[in-house]
Amino acid sequence: MKPAAFTYQRPTTLTQALAAYAAAPEAKVLAGGQSLIPLMSMRLTSVPELIDINGIEELSHIHVERGQGVRFGAIVRHAQLHAHAEAREVQPLLHAALSHVAHATIRNRGTTVGSIVHADASGEMPMIMSLLGGTLTVASVEGRREITAEDLFIGPLETSLQAGEIAVEAFVPALPARHGVAFDEIARRHGDYALCGVGAIVGLDADGAIEHVRAGYVSVSETPAVVDLTGCFPDGELTEQGLKDAAELALTHLEPEADIHASAEYRAQLARTLTTRVVAAAHADAGARANAEVTA
Amino acid sequence: MTTPGSTAEQTETIRLRVNGVTHEVDVPPRRLLSDALRHDLGLTGTHVGCEHGVCGACTILVDGQPTRACLMFAIAAQEYELTTVEGMTRPDGSLGPVQQAFKDCHGLQCGFCTPGFITTIEAGLEENPDPTPEEARDMISGNLCRCTGYQNIVKSVRRAAELKRENPTGEGAGQ
The missing domain is CATH 3.30.465.10 (Uridine Diphospho-n-acetylenolpyruvylglucosamine Reductase; domain 3)
Incomplete structure (x- = not known):
């Protein structure tokens, strides 16, 4: 569990860092290193040269x-x-x-x-x-x-x-006016990789009706997945049926996979449950913010 | 490097400031901070468990903030004030409040994970001097104890908070 040898540079300006990187395109950039260093230690990646940008004040x-x-x-x-x-x-x-x-x-x-x-x-x-x-x-x-x-x-x-x-x-x-957000995830231990995570943003019109709903998903796709769920709430109301439809619609865009922590079916179920929970919470947040904006 | 026989690795002279003392050592750039502390400086209080940031045993304080020593290179740690478990004692060398609390509450069994808990809790109590049991759990959620002695570790967090309040001037070194 030790990284392979590499050469190391610690530039103090961005100009120096960019010149160093241009001269060594196979180099890797080190910022916090909390993902890169484990990959290097486990030798899942090999890095001939490291450009440490932590000394660059302007960043x-x-x-x-x-x-x-x-x-x-x-x-x-x-x-x-x-x-x-x-x-x-x-x-x-x-x-x-x-x-x-x-x-x-x-x-x-x-x-x-x-x-x-x-x-x-x-x-x-x-x-x-x-x-x-x-x-x-x-x-x-x-x-x-x-x-x-x-x-x-x-x-x-x-x-x-x-x-x-x-x-x-x-x-x-920035979060626009009359919008609300929520985020939740399920992990074996708080701080571990989520088995599934969902963030949502809900926008309301001036009368408080739902104008748009979008949700983003963690750990159930290969690249970050965002799904527009607006169509599930045709009357602008947050209904139980709408939330159910939203969960099913979201799943058609996701590819939950099995690993040692969870089966694909379980991850799909988490995506359903979290969609209904998080969209409802974002809707409530939007309502609360819209009220606060009116009274402010 | 691929030539047989040429095994010598380039090293650089670096300065690490640990528990208030500046050390000068020669290390290759790939030396993890956890290894530099243990092998180059002989500070074996910092334990090395998983070596990929999951277990928390190697947690030290970097400018007062808990950080995984296995997820930093020694060469990149020169500008910081580092505090290890050896720096957690009181100025007279007696046990610091978090160490004392672990002793009082039977907060350690095999002791392997303990240094990472001590440093994490030391910094956690600076930020939140009176944690609820739930906050105490949250404070230590990034550290693993494979003896599963968590109940007593949670008690130790609360006891350490008490001890720190009783004797606020007798802080551990490295503050």
Whole structure:
């Protein structure tokens, strides 16, 4: 359980890091390392060269733009983002989902951007990016570009980043008015990989009728799965039948698989149960927020 | 490296600040922080269990925050203040409050997981000095005890909180 030998660089500016990466495209970028280091220790990946970006001060920012969203740099730890009160206010789903990312000890070191580009469909953060329609900013010696979540996750543990590109910042849009969110997951132990996790966002119109419903899924697909469930609530009302239909509709987009922790059938059942639970909670949250906005 | 006989690995001289003392050691970049502490510095209080971040036995404090020493490279830990279980005693060398609580409450059996619990709880009580039993459980949820002595570990968390309140000045070193 020891990593193979590699060479190590610790640049202190992004320009240095990008130049180093351009010169060694087979290198890996080290941020929090909470997924990369186990992979290296178990020799599931071999890394000839490591570019450690933890010393790059310009990647440590959290910018909250009210009405716009939350921007955070590549070395922002999960714990920092989780504890950021203003970020929580602007996009509460970020905070709710971060509470479920691994154990507190891992969140102290692991980075949210790192978790996004690790692109594990059993991780919460890739799903949150997809569900909220976030964007990732990547940089290389050629310049910068933005990638939408939709174009980012192209396969299991695979993103559309090109050789020499470093993810420098992620952006998650603010929660619009009259919208509510909820997140829940089932794991053998809080902080372990979820057997299944669901996040939902519900938008209401000015009269309180459901305008749209979307849900995102953890651990039941190969790439982060987001399903539009609006059609299950044709009258704008949250009904038991609507929730049941939503759960069944969601399942047609998911591919729950069996492993030592759960059978495929059990995971499917969790996806059903969590869909009804989380969509109902997001609907209640939207109602509460809409009321608070009116009285504010 | 692939040539037979050329087994020597490039090392670098790094500085690690552990429990208030600066150490200088030569390590290859791939040296895990957990191994550097144990093998290079002889601080064998930090235990190594799963070596992939699951068990929590190697948890140390990095700038006061619980962190897995097996999920950091020693070479990347130079800018931080590291605290291991050896730094959890009181300044006079007697048991720190969390260590004392484990002794009082029979919070350890084989003791293998204990250093990771002690460091985690030390930092947890800094953040939440009076945890409920449920909060105590949450605090230690990232650490495994294969003797399954969890009930007494939860009691130890609460007892440690009491001891810290009774003697707030006698904190463990490395604060």
